[in-house]
Amino acid sequence: MADPKERFEVIVRKLRDNGHKITPQRLAIVGILARSEGHPSVEDIHDEVKKDFPTMSLATVYRNIILIKSIGEVLELGFPDGSNRYDGNKPSPHPHVICVKCKKIVDPDLDSLDELKNEVAQATNFKILNHRVDFFGICSACLAKE
Amino acid sequence: MADPKERFEVIVRKLRDNGHKITPQRLAIVGILARSEGHPSVEDIHDEVKKDFPTMSLATVYRNIILIKSIGEVLELGFPDGSNRYDGNKPSPHPHVICVKCKKIVDPDLDSLDELKNEVAQATNFKILNHRVDFFGICSACLAKE
DNA sequence: ATTCCTGCAAAATCTTTGCAGCTAG
DNA sequence: CTAGCTGCAAAGATTTTGCAGGAAT
Numbered sequence: 001m002a003d004p005k006e007r008f009e010v011i012v013r014k015l016r017d018n019g020h021k022i023t024p025q026r027l028a029i030v031g032i033l034a035r036s037e038g039h040p041s042v043e044d045i046h047d048e049v050k051k052d053f054p055t056m057s058l059a060t061v062y063r064n065i066i067l068i069k070s071i072g073e074v075l076e077l078g079f080p081d082g083s084n085r086y087d088g089n090k091p092s093p094h095p096h097v098i099c100v101k102c103k104k105i106v107d108p109d110l111d112s113l114d115e116l117k118n119e120v121a122q123a124t125n126f127k128i129l130n131h132r133v134d135f136f137g138i139c140s141a142c143l144a145k146e
Numbered sequence: 147m148a149d150p151k152e153r154f155e156v157i158v159r160k161l162r163d164n165g166h167k168i169t170p171q172r173l174a175i176v177g178i179l180a181r182s183e184g185h186p187s188v189e190d191i192h193d194e195v196k197k198d199f200p201t202m203s204l205a206t207v208y209r210n211i212i213l214i215k216s217i218g219e220v221l222e223l224g225f226p227d228g229s230n231r232y233d234g235n236k237p238s239p240h241p242h243v244i245c246v247k248c249k250k251i252v253d254p255d256l257d258s259l260d261e262l263k264n265e266v267a268q269a270t271n272f273k274i275l276n277h278r279v280d281f282f283g284i285c286s287a288c289l290a291k292e
Numbered sequence: 293a294t295t296c297c298t299g300c301a302a303a304a305t306c307t308t309t310g311c312a313g314c315t316a317g
Numbered sequence: 318c319t320a321g322c323t324g325c326a327a328a329g330a331t332t333t334t335g336c337a338g339g340a341a342t
Binding site: 076078079082095097099100106108109110111112113115116117119120121123124125126127128129130131132133134135136137138139140143 | 224225226228241243245246252254255256257258259261262263265266267269270271272273274275276277278279280281282283284285286289
């Protein structure tokens with residue numbers, strides 16, 4: 001996991017460099033994304049930020065997430081059930097392993113991924129720009145409970 | 147690509163075996179899914195089916211897709227932009243390669259995928275049940291146009 | 293000072309549900 | 318017959334937008 005403080009500073013600098021204003025609400029949202037503990041949903045972020053800004057509206061959370069997505073500093077993970085989760089700690093595409101029981105999300109280190117990407121490029125003649133690689137299963141803790 | 151006729155029969159039989167009624171509307175939807183030409187969206191399916199059943203409602207398309215998903219005979223692909231596409235021709239999870247320019251979707255054969263899956267299981271101690279592997283890029287045709 | 297941002301509420305999507313009538317088995 | 322299916326319309330859920338006041342630079 002990247003250092004949240006460092007991520008926070010990187011994102012804030014990038015926002016500033018792109019001419020966006022640094023408001024307290026925005027900073028609060030960036031702070032949560034920089035940590036991205038547990039890959040929060042929009043609602044999670046809203047709830048969290050309301051502790052400090054009780055009047056914060058959902059719309060503002062959405063608008064800031066769109067903004068931060070647009071500068072490439074948060075990764076959006078849409079799931080089959082329609083829910084979205086966010087990762088601003090490690091915003092470049094990386095594989096996820098999701099427990100279908102407890103919803104825990106793990107970020108594994110995978111050596112074979114580059115190999116797979118090369119194989120795809122070769123097999124299809126595409127220029128690969130991006131990817132989304134997720135595995136669904138049951139984590140060891142939930143397996144033990146059965 | 148699997149033979150659409152064969153896929154059609156497999157799906158219909160499975161519906162029948164599970165005690166679902168075989169209505170003309172249902173057959174029309176199954177027929178489109180069995181082909182899944184171009185990985186259609188709900189709207190695509192609705193438009194297509196309306197040629198034969200002008201009164202067909204969107205709700206019926208949704209309900210049948212949910213039903214056919216529940217028997218595991220169609221794969222739902224949700225995309226970052228919120229749109230869903232369907233594949234009833236090859237309903238088990240498989241990698242996709244999507245052209246971000248022309249939206250073409252290609253199904254590559256990838257040898258390294260099993261290897262990757264094993265690596266994931268080993269690295270995380272998860273029991274892997276399912277996966278979603280998509281690559282985004284630019285196809286050779288669109289590359290040539292630039 | 294100006295431009296951008298925020299909060300609120302309304303709008304826009306997309307998907308699901310309730311219900312009455314109809315149809316396959 | 319009768320359980321399940323369809324069409325319609327209304328309701329839900331989630332995300333986006335318009336606008337007026339307010340804040341950052």
